[in-house]
Amino acid sequence: MGRLWAVYLRELKSFFVSPLAYVVIGAFSAITGYSFWNQIQDYQVAMLRFYQAQQFYGAQAGDLLEQLNINRMIIQPTFGGMGFFLLLFAPFISIKLIAEEKKSKTIELLITSPIKLYEIILGKYSAVLTVFFVMLALSFVFPFFIILYGAPDMAPIFSAYLGISLLGASFLAWGFFASSITQSPIVAGVISYAGLFAFWLIEWTGRFLGEPWNDIVSYLSIISHWLNMITGLIDTRDIVYYVSFIFMCLFFVYRVLRSQSWRT
Template sequence: MRNILAIVERELRAYFISPIAYVVLTAFLLLSGIVFQGILTQVMDYQMRSSLQSAQLGRATPIDGPAIISQQFLGTMSVLLLFMIPMVTMGLFAEEKRRGTIELLLTAPMTDLQVVLGKFFSAVAFFLILLMASWLPMSVLYLYGSPASGPIFSNYLGIVLYGFALVGIGLFVSTLTENQIISGILGFVIALAMWFFDLLAARAEQPTKAIMEYLSVISHLQDFMKGVIVTSNIIFYLSLTILTLFLTYRSIDSLRWRG
């Protein structure tokens, strides 16, 4: 555990020494603020029109404003994270290989698994910092109302598990090249492909349709966004994360043998 924490500390320090952390954080805060404002304006406009309809016709369609805002906001965040997380993970191993420090890392008194987990948890820590930043606009809902916490918890749980899987994909891809730009692009392309499986499944026939729907990272997020926690969706994200960590471990192990 001490070795893992040492790598986490080392990587987080590297993030905040380089401009990448500040670029990603600033872009994420700016975009999330713009998105939240747009969604909030739409929901408030709908509620105002609904109130006018109620006054004129004596009937209105009630909506759970905070739940809709949370669902749409975090749903949009899932798209932003497709771009942001590959930027966070692209240099984890690729930069080590480019600088020639990967040999020092692999010959250090720690196991390959500790190296992989240390890198993974450092990227997860930065991802969670991004997620906490998204709570800044969401806190408005609690300042001016008392939204139900259950659906919002479900939304955030889904995004956390989804983010873990994307970090795992990016981490594995980073072991395949020494160019972090290529690593970032490849990680984005793979995540985007798995994101679009759900759309492609609509044109496929069974059993291909069922397979593509299951492999889609976004289809398993939809229940969480509706405020429903389904065990099979949790298992999918955790299984994908574990699989990518295993592939990363095997890739690093092959580097040791080739070295």
Template sequence: MSAIFKREFGNYFCSFIGYAFLTIFVLVTAIYFSLYNVLSLSPDYHLILSNVVIVLLILVPIITMRLFSEESKQKTDQLLLTAPVKVYEIVLAKFFAASALFAMGLIITLIFPIILSFFGNVPTGQIISAYVGFFFMGMCFIAVGIWVSSLTDNQVVAGIGTFGILFVLFMIEAIGKGVPEGRNYGCGLAILICIIIGLFVYNSVNNIKYSVISGGVFFVIGLIVFFVKPEFYDTFLYNFVMSFAVISKFSKFMLGIFDFTTIVYYITFAAGFIYLTVRSVDKKRWS
């Protein structure tokens, strides 16, 4: 696993990708720093990171699009998959390599709040909290990018696909406001989720019996909830959509609130897409 990590991290600097990411990320942060802190004489550096989020929609696809798609295109993925290493170790190594590059960019930008501290008091707690939240949010974006990269052998498709998903996550609050409310919509979504779970299990184990049982179990649970607390489904569709509000949850960290619940949410979100990536790569291994 460490060998794969070193190779992937080194590859970023054997090409222009690593340098381009760091340059653009630091440059954009510097521009916001100049506008919001230097020219406006504001000590609130932590607010800059909320504006830099939109840049990640472009930069994350760039650093993740080739992680699996390039190897699949060049057929070198088969060499990797036949190596004495588990699939999840391959996925994690690539994920950590991209995350390390992202962390490097964040560390470099720490120079800006340090410079700011020479000219007065800065909200250190809020800045640290914002950086921690920003890092975990970035890891979620990276997990999405790696998953998309594992689905195709075309880097451009992987990049555009990742950008598309991240843009939807960016707009999720606006989408949530347009989601219809009502018990029928909630029940319909619950049934759809049961079907998806059944199909996912079938795709994983290729056994119709386990697929039906899995979907059936969740259907029964949903039925029990309907009879015990039917109002749960009144806002179920809205709550489901807002469960993907990765970016809006970052606002707590900007306020200096180190929310452990949100950290767990980010880790769970990233782990979910890492698992999907493992399933996608593992399927290629036996195809």
């Protein structure tokens, strides 16, 4: 446990002594913040139109108010955008995990220390998760403002956070795997993006396939499960999907590190 902690601390330190963590967290927050602001503007315009309509049609316009649900108009699109931005930013923090240790040869120190491989993997993975959760915690300002000025449903906000946490953790696990198979962070980055986009886009393929392939392919898509969660739907199948995806990636990392001692 002490050794896992040592790996965790050193990894976390490497993020925060370099500009990397600040730049990624800063850029992600700025972009998601900008997207949130746009949703608010949209919502204001929609509200204005509603009041105008109310003056003409009176009570009949009440049905329209149903459409102007704050959860659907602001929270869902904000989280939707956040998931996509996460796909763009997550590889930046995960691709260095092993590739950099290989490049600087410090991997020799790790492997020849009395530490189990799973301790190295969990230590490093927990460190990137910590960076990710710091990044995500900054987005709490969005629901905070909505609660301050409106009355949203709280449950979908929680489920959206659960969804985005699992989605981000999966992206990072995949990046971790990409990082373990090369010593070049750039190559790891390309593998990371290619894999994540493939898992994202596979959803389209699911739409035009017949039974039973459409269900299977849709289930494999990394995005479909998360779309359920931002609408407030928590299904165990979705959680199982992400947990097994993460487990699979970490297991691959384990196998890669094990097998590498048989090569150079």
